Amino acid sequence: MxxxxxxxxxxxxxxxxxxxxxxxxxxxxxxxxxxxxxxxxxxxxxxxxxxxxxxxxxxxxxxxxTLENGExxxxxxxxxxxxxxxxxxxxxxxxxxxxxxxxxxxxxxxxxxxxxxxxxxxxxxxxxxxxxxxxSVHGHGDDALKDLYLPKLVDGTWAGTMCLTEPHCGTDLGLLRTKAQPRGDGSYSLTGTKIFISAGEHDLTENIVHLVLARLPDAPKGIKGISLFLVPKFIPNPDGSLGARNGVSCGAIEHKMGIKASATCVMNFDDAQGWLVGEPHKGMRAMFAMMNTERLSVGIQGLGLAEASYQGAVTYARERLQGRALTGAKHPDKPADPLLVHPDVRRMLLIQRATNEGCRALAAWTAHQLDLQNHHPDPAVRQEAEDFVALMTPIVKALMTDLGFEATNLGVQVFGGHGYIREHGMEQYVRDCRIAQIYEGTNGIQALDLVGRKLAANAGRSLRRFFHPVSAFLEAKGEDEAMAELVQPLAKAFVRLQQATAQVARAGLANPDEAGAAATDYLRLFGLVALGYLWARMAEVALAHEGDDPDGFYRAKVATARFYMDKILPQTGALFSSLMAGAGSVMGFEEEAF
Amino acid sequence: MxxxxxxxxxxxxxxxxxxxxxxxxxxxxxxxxxxxxxxxxxxxxxxxxxxxxxxxxxxxxxxxxTLENGExxxxxxxxxxxxxxxxxxxxxxxxxxxxxxxxxxxxxxxxxxxxxxxxxxxxxxxxxxxxxxxxSVHGHGDDALKDLYLPKLVDGTWAGTMCLTEPHCGTDLGLLRTKAQPRGDGSYSLTGTKIFISAGEHDLTENIVHLVLARLPDAPKGIKGISLFLVPKFIPNPDGSLGARNGVSCGAIEHKMGIKASATCVMNFDDAQGWLVGEPHKGMRAMFAMMNTERLSVGIQGLGLAEASYQGAVTYARERLQGRALTGAKHPDKPADPLLVHPDVRRMLLIQRATNEGCRALAAWTAHQLDLQNHHPDPAVRQEAEDFVALMTPIVKALMTDLGFEATNLGVQVFGGHGYIREHGMEQYVRDCRIAQIYEGTNGIQALDLVGRKLAANAGRSLRRFFHPVSAFLEAKGEDEAMAELVQPLAKAFVRLQQATAQVARAGLANPDEAGAAATDYLRLFGLVALGYLWARMAEVALAHEGDDPDGFYRAKVATARFYMDKILPQTGALFSSLMAGAGSVMGFEEEAF
CATH class of the missing domain: 1.10.540.10 (Acyl-CoA dehydrogenase/oxidase, N-terminal domain)
Structure with a gap:
């Protein structure tokens, strides 16, 4: 492995x-x-x-x-x-x-x-x-709930879950049916079935705390009638010791493409005792607070797996001797040259590298802004950071999992047939990564969130949190000769993003399907420009270390930035063309003809 | 399912x-x-x-x-x-x-x-x-071998395999070590280990005929010292009945990402009796004849799986009710609208559809030329067809498996979380399809075959078999108003292909690494133009059926062609830019820095 x-x-x-x-x-x-x-x-x-x-x-x-007798x-x-x-x-x-x-x-x-x-x-x-x-509990629970549950969740003696999806509804949570009845003692009785509950049941902790979306009896229909409840597997005594087993149980575990060691459970709530978290009917708000952090985390899953895949692929490409360099044997003393001499193998490794390091920078930028949002003394700075994070969250989630999936597949490809064999672990990264494009809101939903909510939010204020620093950077570096080979392609791609933004906003206003059809292209265009900006900035930092670079780390940064601009950023042109072609061919296709 | x-x-x-x-x-x-x-x-x-x-x-x-006691x-x-x-x-x-x-x-x-x-x-x-x-036997075996083996292979009572890969060599078969010693009776004794042998051992037939690459004692080093042998599991008597068990056995089966019902075997040849197929040291030639048909077949694997995935995704998108159309509820009587109303879902389905039907046309075109190559009375026509098939083989193999893999992943995405669950079969298509990008020569090898061999072959004569019909079509349709929306984007992409071809030829001549670094981009650019041409031609056929189209089949063709031009063909722009950026950033990256 x-x-x-x-x-x-x-x-x-x-x-x-x-x-x-x-x-x-x-x-x-x-x-x-x-x-x-x-x-x-x-x-x-x-x-x-x-x-x-x-x-x-x-x-x-x-x-x-494995599931046996509910365990x-x-x-x-x-x-x-x-x-x-x-x-x-x-x-x-x-x-x-x-x-x-x-x-x-x-x-x-x-x-x-x-x-x-x-x-x-x-x-x-x-x-x-x-x-x-x-x-969720920290953000929306009352003090009693917090005092009882948080120390155990924090020290890990108890685990937790998020119970949202039901058999007939995933994305469209407004349809959910799980019911919560007041028990008269301040607690509620929950009944319903949830599916795809990660960590819904397991043997790692003595208790599991389920955060469950359900409807109160007087709940309005749809998304505005959903409340959030805390339902523990064992009902704790006031001192934190475990009391009675609650009416929640695991009915089945799913057999999946990947993340097989993560238990994905069908959870049955049968008159289970629960406590309201936050206000009645305001469950979605509480859930979204959680979901936004989760979306960043899912983006990072894509990055992590892609990094692991890259490392495996590089090791293999150094060790596996196969074929000769196109320009003549590089290691005539050996039976063949290592894979690393072949341009197409290098191309694959460099795509992995350029997208991984770019995504790591994107995650770092977003995390930095989250820290400002949560800790900066100046409310104006906090607001700016919050705008930025809201804007970038769908991009981090979708771009980093899409690029991560592509990168893990390149890792398999570098291994050839050996990549397809389970033994080496390379194909597992692909299977594990595939879910990240789906859960916590499919990447299509992220794209809709970007074009439908985030672009328009606060009259484009969020958007400026990204556009302004990029504009300022391009302006500052316009005359910098050492940076020109990186700044010029970035500037070109940035113009595309600006034009695409105007187009999506304008056309989407007249017809929401225009925004919907453009969403996925737009998100990726945006994300690739963001990585391009970060690569230019990373190169700027690295260039300052010329002559002070004993292990070549900074030289490699500049070289990877160059590769990104040459070989990856041009995708923005294709995305721009596709997006500008509008929704006609997407929506005009007759429903019966599919 | x-x-x-x-x-x-x-x-x-x-x-x-x-x-x-x-x-x-x-x-x-x-x-x-x-x-x-x-x-x-x-x-x-x-x-x-x-x-x-x-x-x-x-x-x-x-x-x-399962493998038990060698069976x-x-x-x-x-x-x-x-x-x-x-x-x-x-x-x-x-x-x-x-x-x-x-x-x-x-x-x-x-x-x-x-x-x-x-x-x-x-x-x-x-x-x-x-x-x-x-x-292989039909093309290169002598009459005795053909008479004894072919009827059984044809009626399927015996099965066959192709034994090429060894643990230390896959792509680079010049390294292979399996030995063949003459036994003095016209047959040979083979000893060595082969891996990744599909159908190497199984219980479907009474006998299995292995076609094995090995080295004769006097063989030159490398690729020119490889001969092809026929090694049956049971040595047949002259009347075709089964004789003694031969010294070939299955040592292990691989655990793989997909195609799990296909036995991928480690085959041990231990003093196994075999017969030479074709001339000594000319095994690679015999093997390539087989491999070219196999490469077309592998391309078709990508298409088949993508079609199955499309069908599953369309059915699900019709049945699954989730969310409302962005322009307002389309089915207010139901709890939600079907997925099919959502632009981003339509986008995914239409990518599947446009690439699948395009690939089906590409396979049909290539197969038609193969029929001409093999059966046309005029040798000039046969030669033209052969040139075309040689040119298009790597494109069919790589493009159709890459697009097939992308399409099967879109099928999973349409299903959301349910696509990740094994039950629905959608993720199996992804896992099964992944190998098609690897075996019978990885898609990177196909790209090298295209730029390294096929472009230059016969002073570009092969290339003209594709370029001429496209040029002629564009010229003929230049004034056709009904076709303009399709012909114009095709013409633009075709110019890119022509320029890219010139660039790859020129730069590759000076430095083979330039061609190597451009190869994958070039193959895809070529393939997308080929699909674009076929889409324009299909639309031309379909447009002639206006008013004679009771089930809307032809309308859907034209609509899909439009989608292809709007949303997929623009990729050629990005590929062109990446390719024109040259090999500098690929080859300039320091080896130690990976």
């Missing part, structure tokens, strides 16, 4: 050199997060991911989860790994210190998340879902 | 209306293949694929093959299905009547192949490999 090493050098680059991570400590609440605290955290995270989680990735995929057994080694993970404090890093968390900046946490996803995405699902539940 | 219906209407369209299939009967040897013979063959093939093969597709994937058991039902298939004469359709075959034109056979791949690719591998062995 391909091994995984956390790309700490590049992580430190985006954190400290691109995003000025050392300034984090100047934000209220982050005072202690200086570099000498952050660096050891990253190194420890790398260790646990490389040594504890990654060795279970392949075996977890082979074994999968789910995770694959061999997962329980022990979870204990190590929990005892190491990793469930607590991104949580509020009030409840035992470590309050790690998001800028650092995204890096840890990437390592976990790269090492073992299935494993990462369990603490990931717990964190989603934590966010 | 999604059901599959053979797309007979569209198959007849490409065969008779686009490619003038009724003229086949004017070719010597094809006299009997008039429409009233062909149509029932297609209908019977559809029946066996829909009713016998497709019902075993999902169960075959779940169960896979491979295929999944439940495969033996019975194979008997039905064989008794129906389906193993014989594309074979020489001299040996019991039915001599079906390739133009018809590709359609049957598509149905088999769509219905059950794993099953199709067994007769598919047998046919590869048949082609």
């Amino acid at each position: 391909a091994s995984y090493r956390a790309p700490l050098r590049d992580m430190r680059f985006v954190l400290y050199e691109l995003m000025n991570g050392e300034s984090l400590a100047s934000l209220p609440g982050y005072e202690e997060f200086t570099r000498d605290l952050i660096d050891p955290i990253l190194e420890e995270a790398a260790k646990v991911c490389e040594q504890v989680l990654h060795p279970l990735n392949r075996s977890g995929d082979e074994e999968g989860c 789910v057994r995770t694959p061999k080694g997962f329980r022990e790994a979870y204990t190590t993970f929990r005892e190491g404090g990793w469930t607590a890093i991104a949580c509020d210190p009030t409840y035992g968390g470590q309050g790690l900046p998001k800028s650092v946490n995204v890096l840890v998340e990437e390592m976990i996803c790269a090492a073992n995405l299935s494993f990462g699902m369990y603490p990931g879902l717990s964190h989603g539940a934590y966010v | 999604a059901s599959y219906r053979a797309p007979l209407r569209d198959m007849r369209f490409v065969l008779y209306e686009l490619m003038n299939g009724e003229s086949l009967a004017s070719l010597p040897g094809y006299e009997e293949f008039t429409r009233d013979l062909i149509d029932p063959i297609l209908e019977e093939a559809a029946k066996v694929c829909e009713q016998v093969l497709h019902p075993l597709n999902r169960s075959g994937d779940e169960e896979g093959c 491979v058991r295929t999944p439940k039902g495969f033996r019975e299905a194979y008997t039905t298939f064989r008794e129906g004469g389906w193993t014989a359709i594309a074979c020489d009547p001299t040996y019991g075959g039915q001599g079906l034109p390739k133009s018809v056979n590709v359609l049957v192949e598509e149905m088999i791949c769509a219905a059950n690719l794993s099953f199709g591998m067994y007769p598919g490999l047998s046919h590869g062995a048949y082609v």
Whole structure:
């Protein structure tokens, strides 16, 4: 199996050199997060991911989860790994210190998340879902709920889930049917069936806290009649010890394409006792707070898997001797040259590299803005950051999972037939990554969110949070000769994005189907321009290190930026043409003719 | 599980209306293949694929093959299905009547192949490999070998394999080590290990005939020292009855991402008796004859799976109610509108449709030329057809499997979370399709074949077999107003292809790495232009049926052509830019920096 090493050098680059991570400590609440605290955290995270989680990735995929008498057994080694993970404090890093968390900046946490996803995405699902539940309760629960549940979710002795989907509704939650009846004691009785519940049942923790969307008896129809409830597997006593088993059970687990070691459960709620989280009928709002952080995390899943795939592919391309360089043998002493001499193999590896490092920078930028949104003393700065994060969330989710899927497939392709064999683990990255394009809102839904909500939000104010820095950068660098080969293609792509934005806004206003048909092209165009901007900025940082670059790290940055501009950014032209062609051929096709 | 219906209407369209299939009967040897013979063959093939093969597709994937004491058991039902298939004469359709075959034109056979791949690719591998062995023996074996083996391969009582790959060499067969020693009786003793041998061992037939690449003792090094041998599992007596077990055995079967019901074997040859096929040291030539037909077949695998995926996705998009049309509820009486109202869902379905029907036309065109190559009385026509087929083979293989993989993934995406669940069969199409981009020469190798061999072949004569008809068509349609919306984008893309061709030829001559780095972009650019040309031609045929189109078939053709030009062909612009940027950023990246 391909091994995984956390790309700490590049992580430190985006954190400290691109995003000025050392300034984090100047934000209220982050005072202690200086570099000498952050660096050891990253190194420890790398260790646990490389040594504890990654060795279970392949075996977890082979074994999968099993359901017997309503109990789910995770694959061999997962329980022990979870204990190590929990005892190491990793469930607590991104949580509020009030409840035992470590309050790690998001800028650092995204890096840890990437390592976990790269090492073992299935494993990462369990603490990931717990964190989603934590966010919902922390953001919307009352003090009693918070005091009782949060310390356990934070220290990882209890896990959590998000129960949204039902058999007849996924994207369209307005259709959901699960019912909540008041029990007269301030709690509710929930009845209904939820599907696709990740970590719905498992053997990693003593209790599982379900966050469940359901309808109260007086609920308005549709999306405005949904409330959020907390339903524990075991009802805790006031002291936190476990009380009675609640009426919630796992009816089945799904057999899936990938993330096989993550239990995806059908959950039956049968007169289960639950507590309201937030206000009645305002469940979607509470859920969206959670969903936005989750969407960033899902984007990072794509990146993590793509990074793991890249590492495997590079190792193979160095070791596998096959064929000779087109320009003549490079290693005449060996029976053949390594794959790495072949231009088409390099092309694949460089696509992986350029999209991975670009996405890492994009995640870092978004996380940095999240830190500003949550911790900056100036409300104007907080607002700007919030606008930026809202705008970029669908892009991070969809772009990074689409590019991640493409990258994991390139990793298989570099391996040839050996990539298709399960043994090497390369095809697992593809299967595991595929779900990330679907869950937490399909990538098509992300695109609609971008064109339908985010573009128009606050009269385009959000949009300016991206457009302004790019414009300013292009202006500042217009005369910079060393940067010209990067700035010129970026400027061209940026014009396309500006024109496409105007077109989508104008045409979409007249006919929403125009925006709908353009959405996916537009999101990718936007995302590729964002990566282009980040590549230009990374190259700018790297160019300042000429002559001070013993291991060639900065030279490689500039070279990858060049590759991105040459070989990937041109896609924006095709996306622009497709988008400008409008919705006619999409909507004009007769329904019966499909 | 999604059901599959053979797309007979569209198959007849490409065969008779686009490619003038009724003229086949004017070719010597094809006299009997008039429409009233062909149509029932297609209908019977559809029946066996829909009713016998497709019902075993999902169960075959779940169960896979098992190896016990050197014997491979295929999944439940495969033996019975194979008997039905064989008794129906389906193993014989594309074979020489001299040996019991039915001599079906390739133009018809590709359609049957598509149905088999769509219905059950794993099953199709067994007769598919047998046919590869048949082609090799038929083309290069002496009369004794042909008389003894071909009737059994044709009637399907024996199966065949192609044994090329070894653990240390796949693409680079020059490295292979399997040895063949003369035994003094005209036969040879083979010793060595082959891997990735599809259908290497199974329980469908009483005997298996391995076609094996090996080295004779006096063989020159590398690719010019490889000979082809026939090694049967049981050595037949002169009357065709089975004699002694030969020294060939299955050491292991691979656990793979997909095509799990197809046994992929490690085959050990231990003093196995074999017979030379063709001349000593000329094995690669014999193998390439087989490989070229196989490459077309692999392209068709991509198409078949993509068609099956499209059908599943359309059915789901009609049935699944989720959300409301962006322009207001289309079915206010129902709890939600069907997915089909959503522009982004339509976009995905139309990409599938446009690439599938385009690829079907491309396969039909190539098959038609193969029929001319093999049966036309005029040697000049035969030569032209041969040039065309040689040129298009790598494009058919790589383009159709790449587009097929993209299409099967879109099928999953239309299903959302339900697509990721094994139950619906949509994710299986993705896993099964993934291998088609790899085997019979990875798609990167196809691209190198195109730019390295086919472009330059015969001073560009092959190239003109494609360029001339496209030029002529564009010229003829330049003033046709009804066609303008299709012809104009095609003309633009064709100019890109011409310029890219000149660039690849020129730069590649100076530096082979330039051609190597451009190869994948170039192949796709070429392929998309080819589909664009075929879409314009299909629309031309369809437009002639205005007012004579009761079920809207022709209207849908024109509408799909429009979609192709609007939304897919623009990719040629991005490919052109990437290609014109040259190899600098690919080859300039330092080896150590990966």
